Amino acid sequence: MHSFQELTVQFGEHFNREHFPERPKRLYESVTHILKIGGKRIRPVLSIMGNELFDNIHPDVFQVGIAVEMFHNFTLVHDDIMDKAPLRRNHPTVHTLYGESTAILAGDVMLINVYDYLNRVQPHYKQKLISAFNKAAREVCEGQQIDMDFEEMEPEQVHYNDYVNMIALKTSVLLAASLQMGAIIGGGSEYNQQHIYEFGKNIGIAFQIQDDYLDAFGDPEKFGKQQGGDILVNKKTFLLLKALEMCNPAQRTRLKELLSSNPDDKVAQVLQLFHDCKVDEWAEKEKDRFQQIAFEHLESIAVLSARKKPLMELAGYLLKREH
Amino acid sequence: MHSFQELTVQFGEHFNREHFPERPKRLYESVTHILKIGGKRIRPVLSIMGNELFDNIHPDVFQVGIAVEMFHNFTLVHDDIMDKAPLRRNHPTVHTLYGESTAILAGDVMLINVYDYLNRVQPHYKQKLISAFNKAAREVCEGQQIDMDFEEMEPEQVHYNDYVNMIALKTSVLLAASLQMGAIIGGGSEYNQQHIYEFGKNIGIAFQIQDDYLDAFGDPEKFGKQQGGDILVNKKTFLLLKALEMCNPAQRTRLKELLSSNPDDKVAQVLQLFHDCKVDEWAEKEKDRFQQIAFEHLESIAVLSARKKPLMELAGYLLKREH
Numbered sequence: 001m002h003s004f005q006e007l008t009v010q011f012g013e014h015f016n017r018e019h020f021p022e023r024p025k026r027l028y029e030s031v032t033h034i035l036k037i038g039g040k041r042i043r044p045v046l047s048i049m050g051n052e053l054f055d056n057i058h059p060d061v062f063q064v065g066i067a068v069e070m071f072h073n074f075t076l077v078h079d080d081i082m083d084k085a086p087l088r089r090n091h092p093t094v095h096t097l098y099g100e101s102t103a104i105l106a107g108d109v110m111l112i113n114v115y116d117y118l119n120r121v122q123p124h125y126k127q128k129l130i131s132a133f134n135k136a137a138r139e140v141c142e143g144q145q146i147d148m149d150f151e152e153m154e155p156e157q158v159h160y161n162d163y164v165n166m167i168a169l170k171t172s173v174l175l176a177a178s179l180q181m182g183a184i185i186g187g188g189s190e191y192n193q194q195h196i197y198e199f200g201k202n203i204g205i206a207f208q209i210q211d212d213y214l215d216a217f218g219d220p221e222k223f224g225k226q227q228g229g230d231i232l233v234n235k236k237t238f239l240l241l242k243a244l245e246m247c248n249p250a251q252r253t254r255l256k257e258l259l260s261s262n263p264d265d266k267v268a269q270v271l272q273l274f275h276d277c278k279v280d281e282w283a284e285k286e287k288d289r290f291q292q293i294a295f296e297h298l299e300s301i302a303v304l305s306a307r308k309k310p311l312m313e314l315a316g317y318l319l320k321r322e323h
Numbered sequence: 324m325h326s327f328q329e330l331t332v333q334f335g336e337h338f339n340r341e342h343f344p345e346r347p348k349r350l351y352e353s354v355t356h357i358l359k360i361g362g363k364r365i366r367p368v369l370s371i372m373g374n375e376l377f378d379n380i381h382p383d384v385f386q387v388g389i390a391v392e393m394f395h396n397f398t399l400v401h402d403d404i405m406d407k408a409p410l411r412r413n414h415p416t417v418h419t420l421y422g423e424s425t426a427i428l429a430g431d432v433m434l435i436n437v438y439d440y441l442n443r444v445q446p447h448y449k450q451k452l453i454s455a456f457n458k459a460a461r462e463v464c465e466g467q468q469i470d471m472d473f474e475e476m477e478p479e480q481v482h483y484n485d486y487v488n489m490i491a492l493k494t495s496v497l498l499a500a501s502l503q504m505g506a507i508i509g510g511g512s513e514y515n516q517q518h519i520y521e522f523g524k525n526i527g528i529a530f531q532i533q534d535d536y537l538d539a540f541g542d543p544e545k546f547g548k549q550q551g552g553d554i555l556v557n558k559k560t561f562l563l564l565k566a567l568e569m570c571n572p573a574q575r576t577r578l579k580e581l582l583s584s585n586p587d588d589k590v591a592q593v594l595q596l597f598h599d600c601k602v603d604e605w606a607e608k609e610k611d612r613f614q615q616i617a618f619e620h621l622e623s624i625a626v627l628s629a630r631k632k633p634l635m636e637l638a639g640y641l642l643k644r645e646h
Binding site for chain 2: 023024026027078081082100101102104105107108109111112113115116119123124126127130131134137138141142144145146148149
């Protein structure tokens, strides 16, 4: 059994190298740019942990790890084009540096490359692996489309459950599938695969609620972002959607006024409203609720509890972060 | 053995159905739009012909056919964004109807779907099939990037051989791989696979030369396009690049003047220059040269020549078209 830190190092030894040829230069430089600016490599580590939950690490899991990390980076490149984002991890985005057309192609060639790695695993579980991966990959695209659809709607038109579903598709199913693919390689049963998948999916949702909470109420020094960044751009978040549902008519009117205006103290005023309608308390409970569901799924997995320790630790680390 | 027409019908029975769920509506409507506006389905028919060259049609080849046709349509969606093309097959392009972001996602979800179909084939050749497909898929992206790189260069900076290579990557390797994948399913040896691949690749190049020739010198009534459309937009074509190489200094000066201006009789003047430096005659010979190479590869394939008849007929049809 290995810790998150140990597995991050092990994965880095497989991942931190050239994955593409040199030419055409512009295309592959753009791919290298996104791969080199880092990230926590959580998804591949989840795959390895999913493998180690059931058996010793099999070399195939590094191929799967590279595939899921490559796929994650592909989504970043294409999402950044759609969101017109100038920065990613404090570096210029691919389309900012290389233009939109090359950024589209860079994503495409990364997505194709994903399947080079998936194609390297042993034949007896290849069909299942690609099938589990493809389900998640398609759902990530669907989540992005639903997110864009929501952007064109008024906040009160977006139902909370639909929002949870969108977040699950956009951010959690890939975490879930990363774990599941590791479990497939480790020989986990369908029953155990399902539980590890649900563990990852619910941890992902809990993480996103925490992320929204910290953006609003977190210590900007520790969190490393401007406080209330989501509020300033009227981003639909768990907090905003739930606040509109929980607040009284007068508060709702005030909140909608704030959404359609831009006073200097907008963040402070919205936070006060969030606090008044107790959406801050709700968010902590809602995060705990999803975390609890996740842990129940982890408990249901039929292996010695000692094998679950690294996953418990990782979940604890992700869900108690203050930065 | 079946003809192109028969196989087109057979393939249509597998392809002309819903490949995607209904929701998110905007995403999957955009995919359905490009799939429904047709096309000649040449690539999947090549896969079936590649199969039938060596054995009876195996059901797996329809999965491969759907995969290559889906991939081809994916490239059209993303290329049309890059080229800012308003129309495709006389219909509005996906990004024109649904916006660039959804068009990017539509392509992505189609590319993921490609591998659902490739994942359905028998395990014993799955690795080889995905590997052959991925090589071509990556090369198509590389060809598109090189094409965009060429667009930023002056015509005389683009070497003829580099242009042939770009065209081969962008348009011919997928034809070649479609045939090869069929051959893999049919049990063709590596030697035979290589020859069928080269047959497809060289037919593809010959076809592109013919396409450039017809755009300039074809009968617009039969060809269905405006005569000299490529000339009007200064498109780098086989004819233009070779003309710059073959003409004398005075002709070159005149041709470059025409490229940087827009007189009413630009098409007529450029065509006259093409004719004067005999690039029209050259194009016919060059097309024949590639066609000849293709047929030599077809002859090298170690099967009864009767089995090659549908491929000979298809090549003849593609390379003698006047429309």
